[in-house]
Amino acid sequence: MSIKYQLVIYWSYEDDCFVVEVPELPGCFADGQSYTEAVRNVEGVIREWIATAQELGREVPEPRGRLISA
Template sequence: MNESQYEMILYWDKTDKIFVVDVPELQGCTAHGNTKKEAIENAENAVQFWIETAREDGLKIPEPKGRLIFA
């Protein structure tokens, strides 16, 4: 499994004036930053932390599906 294969959704939060990244395949996995680059780097770290924590807790880690399709 490659942690960088999880889909990340990047958006601008007008209220807080930061970039936010959601990783929808990993419940509750989000990150933010003052720049797009910083937000993505923080999200990559958050994915690694999410996976490490799930392993320690004996939880199932979803396989990356790539692009998600919403109807």
């Protein structure tokens, strides 16, 4: 599965880690001690989010690409 959802990645001083949010999938986020670890972790969470939504018969949003223009 190719992950094509927009990821919002930032450093959390409060949690002392990188946080990755997936705006198109409500409640879908992960963290990690490195940028790479955080992205790897969120890829697994995205797969779980989609699998759970499908099991519950809920709609899985299609990736929309860039959500915010500069």
